[in-house]
Amino acid sequence: MRYHNPVLKGFYPDPSVCCANGSYYMVCSSFQYFPGVPLFESRDLVNWSQIGHVLTRPSQVSLEQVPASGGIFAPTIRYLAGRFYMVTTNATTGENFYVYTDDIRGEWSDPVTVDQDGIDPSLFFEAGRAYFMSNGTDDAGVSGVVQCEIDLTTGKKLSPSVCIWQGSGGRFLESPHLYRIGDWYYLTAAEGGTEYGHMITYARSASLWGPFTGYPRNPVLTNRDKAPCIIQGIGHGDLVQDPHGAWHILSLGFRQQELWMAFHHLGREVFLTPVTFGADGWFTAGTDGTTAECYDMDGDFTQKPLPARSFAHRDWYKEWCFLRHPRQECYALSQDSALLHGTAVTLDEPGSPTFLGLRQQEFRGTFRCRVELDRGEAGLTCYMSEQEHYEVALCRRDAGCTALCRLNIGGVHQVVKEVPLSGSSALLVIRMEPTQYHFYAVTEAGEQYLGTGQSKYLSSEISSPFTGVMLGLYAVGENTARFTELSCVYREDCITDGTALQGALSAPVPAPA
Structure with a gap:
């Protein structure tokens, strides 16, 4: 079946996704808006329905006097043993924290803070242990993708923070996510800034502590040199496997107003791009490393159009803010x-x-x-x-x-x-x-x-x-x-x-x- 990008339109930046019980769940940044961190569900990665928000109580997030583009930055959602975790940064207060729930449609916990700087935090689980990472500064003063083990109950650090990768050389290294796929640990990141130079890069290692070797052809995905093209700003991606076993990157991007009008006002939206793993363990993405307007993917689905909205067809606390x-x-x-x-x-x-x-x-x-x-x-x-x-x-x-x-x-x-x-x-x-x-x-x-x-x-x-x-x-x-x-x-x-x-x-x- 064919789908068209973006798969989620409008101001829903910094998508992160996890799979649980046969469904996919996605969160996005919310900045100064409340409730915070919109939450979506899908069965096919193409059609997304908003089922609520993660941060629904003022006790979970401080937004007083937060200016535009302050507040809640890039969240990550992960699932472990029946429990969902969402980790994020309040960029205005500088606090990294996570909340959790056993009911994806219910209330989430009060925040658990992690004493580590940086933004765009992520979580990785393996062998009963939990690891926290962000683009920050480690205990030795080295900046880059910083990782430490934490106590998942208290958020307390159980190991020193260590810089495990410093990117491929692009500015504004951010959005780290770690995965174990086959024999390798893959570390993805965004570089270039969340504008026209945005890109997704990655590295891999035999150990979750590194050393990590960058993909020789980084960036693996970017539309920075793709013209003429409405779709720009592709970056900040999260790897996900579809119900048929194929891999994709769910990322942000934006659409220009016109081909030769380099302005975008709908915000950063959600795009879905196919990923292919080679025999050597490296993966490629998209159409020659770019995200196109449409792709074919396995599955029996129909991409739904945007619904008309009225007071008769709404849930005040799902879509309105x-x-x-x-x-x-x-x-x-x-x-x-x-x-x-x-x-x-x-x-x-x-x-x-x-x-x-x-x-x-x-x-x-x-x-x-x-x-x-x-x-x-x-x-x-x-x-x-x-x-x-x-x-x-x-x-x-x-x-x-x-x-x-x-x-x-x-x-x-x-x-x-x-x-x-x-x-x-x-x-x-x-x-x-x-x-x-x-x-x-x-x-x-x-x-x-x-x-x-x-x-x-x-x-x-x-x-x-x-x-x-x-x-x-x-x-x-x-x-x-x-x-x-x-x-x-x-x-x-x-x-x-x-x-x-x-x-x-x-x-x-x-x-x-």
């Missing part, structure tokens, strides 16, 4: 509506504004919701960071209610257009295309075009956070806003060659009325 720790009294979430109570905290600051967000998962689509407001401001946002976000909103003052489009770029606010309304409610609409967002308000008087914002200003190349755009509902001011008739629908383009892709992503949407 908040900025940092929410004030729960500000949210009343029901089957057909969301009641949001605004505060003085705005989207411009690293606090916890009244905000509910979904990740934008495709370039083209429509996000809309009816908003009714008693005072203050409420609406829809395309949110990248405190400094970069776009809104279409209702604003109610003493003189009456208006609908507006506002762009916040680099902390500079511009109200593109503001129009008066006869009532206090409107259907607010965001129409998405690869390079632009169009904003509208629909009332009984018809559709009002309010403005356009370029998506490149919400990209990692300009905005700088390495998260991705969130489509959110928000309220600000001491007010109450009621959101109903939510709809989020995408148009997907499955395209297998650069020429078709260039034409499809360059096609304009209808001109605003």
Whole structure:
């Protein structure tokens, strides 16, 4: 059967995967968003369903005043003797910790800390022992991939930390994972930075303590020199074996807005790339060492399209998320509506504004919701960071209610257009295309075009956070806003060659009325 990359779309970076009881489980980074570490399940490695989050209690993770791209970095999920472990870094506090559960759909434990620096931690289990690694500094002051044995109950180090590999020479060595496959220990890593120079490298050894010998043709997988190609930034991978015995790398990557537009705003997504082991024990990956848009793989599956989202088809605590720790009294979430109570905290600051967000998962689509407001401001946002976000909103003052489009770029606010309304409610609409967002308000008087914002200003190349755009509902001011008739629908383009892709992503949407 054929599948198309990415296999999980939108801002779900740094994937890690394990297999248990015939299913696969994957976790991704969450940064400043709460609940933390989204958790997915799959039977075929292609279709992923979110079953919850790992960090669901404020006691598990500190996110107070965490700026965009702070907080929870690259998690790793592993399974041992009926128990799941998730290890990660709070990059803002510098804490490496893990949590565990015996019920993948239940609550996870409070954190167990490990006294070792670095980020992107991982766990390896063998012969009843547990090993912790990160890209940090060992006890002798040597930096690289650092490993130590730990007590899995307490997190206490049972051996000195030792640097076991320093990579292939690329900058920003990160994302170490250790595997025992056949006679070899394989150590994979990412180098080059999580941007256009990103790559996956690896080494192997007859001992888990090394010495590790780098693959002679490193990097084993990268799209850094692949052009023209929408898919870039491939790196940060985790090896996994499918139900038919074949190997793959589950990695992050991103899609540019267009072939010749080096901007990405959907965030780093999840890609699946085949791996082949040679007779000499070394493995290769992908299409001549690159990740392509589609592959064939054994299995009887059908890749499912993105579902339309509405208030009738949702679980608030599976896919929706908040900025940092929410004030729960500000949210009343029901089957057909969301009641949001605004505060003085705005989207411009690293606090916890009244905000509910979904990740934008495709370039083209429509996000809309009816908003009714008693005072203050409420609406829809395309949110990248405190400094970069776009809104279409209702604003109610003493003189009456208006609908507006506002762009916040680099902390500079511009109200593109503001129009008066006869009532206090409107259907607010965001129409998405690869390079632009169009904003509208629909009332009984018809559709009002309010403005356009370029998506490149919400990209990692300009905005700088390495998260991705969130489509959110928000309220600000001491007010109450009621959101109903939510709809989020995408148009997907499955395209297998650069020429078709260039034409499809360059096609304009209808001109605003």
